[in-house]
Amino acid sequence: MRWPIVTGAFLALTAVMAGAFGAHALRNLVSDRSLDVFQTAVAYQMSHAIALVLVALLSGLDLSRRLLTLAARFFLAGIVLFSGSLYTLVLTDMRWVGPITPLGGLCFMIGWALLLTAGVRRQTN
Template sequence: MSLFIILAAVNAFLAVALGAFGAHGLEGKISNDMLEVWKTGVTYQMFHAGGLFVIAFLIDRWGQTSLLNAAGWSMFIGIILFSGSLYVLSTSGIKILGAITPLGGVAFLIAWTLIIISALKA
């Protein structure tokens, strides 16, 4: 069993559910600008759920390595920081949360970089 497959599937599920909630539950309740912020969170969550699947498959192919493990956790943390901060920002209007979002972006970049390094070493 790969923990990253479970994390990927849970995040893909949540992205679909949160996307539907945004489209049907938030429309007319938050501004169009904040609805776009919500959609950005959903989009990045789904893309990086796919990234977690990639990591799980690479672990299956190349074996569990510290680089791939770190990539998986970095991607998961990126989802929480990036998408999570956008969800809270869009529904609360607390602007300071926008300062957290780039930290999630950096976590995503680290994860993809670690995948590149793993591929070069494989």
């Protein structure tokens, strides 16, 4: 599986960039609470970017490709919805995106549940 490793590596790179942006450029522009929200978005983006890379690496084992692909898709959706909505909340006045954040969290949970299921169902020889 190539796309999860490429996407995961790209999202990890941009998480580091966003973290640096938040620590340096945003520090004097937004409230401490907003900065905390931004850093939460960075942390979840990074951990789930690594999860995408993990899924790509696990594809070499006897795990369901279908479940791994679904898990990767949910991790990606989670990053877009969860981290993306938090970034948007901090950087703009678009407050309507707030209710999207929990949907991203749900996507993360589904992704982990799918990965768990793939591990439990692993084909043993």
